[in-house]
Amino acid sequence: MTTQQLTDQIKKKKSFLCIGLDVDLNKIPKHLLDTEDPIFEFNKAIIDATHHLCVAYKPNTAFYEAYGIKGWKALEKTIQYLNQNHPDIFTIADAKRGDIGNTSTMYAKAFFEDLAFDSVTIAPYMGKDSVEPFLAFKNKHTILLALTSNTGAFDFQTKSIDGKELYKQVLETSKTYQNSENLMYVVGATKAEYFSDIRKIIPNSFLLVPGVGAQGGNLQDVCKYGMSDNVGLLINSSRGIIYASNKEDFAQAAANNAKALQQQMEEILNM
Amino acid sequence: MTTQQLTDQIKKKKSFLCIGLDVDLNKIPKHLLDTEDPIFEFNKAIIDATHHLCVAYKPNTAFYEAYGIKGWKALEKTIQYLNQNHPDIFTIADAKRGDIGNTSTMYAKAFFEDLAFDSVTIAPYMGKDSVEPFLAFKNKHTILLALTSNTGAFDFQTKSIDGKELYKQVLETSKTYQNSENLMYVVGATKAEYFSDIRKIIPNSFLLVPGVGAQGGNLQDVCKYGMSDNVGLLINSSRGIIYASNKEDFAQAAANNAKALQQQMEEILNM
Secondary structure, three states, rough: OOOOHHHHHHHOOOOEEEEEEEOOOOOHHHHHHHHHHHHHHHHHHHHHHHHHOOOOOOOOOHHHHOOOOHHHHHHHHHHHHHHHHHHOOOEEEEEEEEHHHHHHHHHHHHHHHHOOOOOEOOOOOOOHHHHHHHHOOOEEEEEEEOOOOOOHHHHOOOEEEEEHHHHHHHHHHHHOOHHHHHHEEOHHHHHHHHHHHHHHOOOOEEEEEEEEEOOEEOHHHHHHHHHHHEEEEEEEEOHHHHHOOOOOOOHHHHHHHHHHHHHHHHHHHHH | OOOHHHHHHHHHHHOOOOEEOOOOOOOOHHHHOOOOOOHHHHHHHHHHHOOOOOOEEEEHHHHHOOOOHHHHHHHHHHHHHHHHHHOOEEEEEEEEOOHHHHHOOOOOOOOHHOOOOEEEEEEOOOOOOHHHHHHOOOOEEEEEEEEEOOHHHHOOOEEEOOOOOOOHHHHHHHHHOOOOHEEEEEOOOOHHHHHHHHHHHHHOOOOOOOOOOOOOOOOOHHHHHHOOOEEEEEEEEEEEHOOOOOOHHHHHHHHHHHHHHHHHHHHEEEE
């Protein structure tokens, strides 16, 4: 998918919502546990109920790997279901990978070719040759961790490196990578005041923003400081939407919460 | 496995060799491609031929994920084969994971419980709450990326952060994490001169050292500057051993190359 297609989708749906499919078998409705593939059945119901309200889905691979082969099968079925039924929706493998060159190429093949995701999240610690193999894939997107939404972000990301915070160094250095136009960035919503500085370095790149809702981030603040001319934001909500109810009405409850966020986004886009 | 058990194994085998099981179907002997599970058959033959010469095996998960479900099955069979036949050998899931707290817990379950590895490699970028969920597992080890062996290591890891290189900050900060006694570190062999400084910060921790051989690192230099009182080194070789031959003699050729490294290690240990 191209960035333009993503932007078109945002304008059409009046939404820049990304729904995180982080499926924990301890949290999903009990009646699904009797089905052959509870994880996929849960995702399918959520997707069926919310696809008109969001522009992206983001399964976090950890939640699938934790269930071994069964989990990988559910991930495979979920991405296939999305690509077959909603090819216009942007898909993100939230995998936070990154390794030396030939190994990053293997990860890129896994997520871009074998699973056919539109994008994958990558940790920047190993630098240029760990990121560029992902950037080499045309119309695929590499979402680099810049400033994450957790407390551990203050351990290293916000520390000053040669006079500039590490996450800013990551933003600036990554702009010099080959095919850097395929880069997007993770920036946590819990730190809305950082967005102005970030936009000075990367005025137009898409930002994947976790941390609205459960982690305390504020949508209006993020948009005020982080929105670019082409919107340039994907606001993720996982638990706040998919676990809105753990009863039989879970999909409708998820849709209601997604709708509430979409309406706030529509208001912001109309301003 | 405890660190003491690993050290005992090193002394018994006079080896601190780790063999990287990075299986690429384009590089393994062609006659294996006709078997039901070529990746596992390759690993099994390599393990059968080399287990007396090494103390650890390290499958890099990228090489398995690239083959989807089939790859994960091969990874599962490989770790099961190791745990059943060689429970004394230290196993490393080279996965370079790391995410926010509840997600890191899912990864830890995937690698420590579901797959039953002794250890997993972790990227430090997201800080404390992304690492501690792994450290909470008793007699399991978290191998944090400090200074990697690739050129991209110079993008951020060696940059000065508040007057000290980022990788040294990672070493120092990680010592304050809960259950930090379960930490080991990745330090590339290509930078032997850094080991003295590293040992000042973490005198006794085990270091997993890639980059000897194919990437140009020198075993003697690494040992001179990096060895601790309890050895404290796991020297990894992947391609240099497992792809020693791509013919029917591949396992014997791998054993020969492993033996050559083991003998160098024995000499160093006897000095």
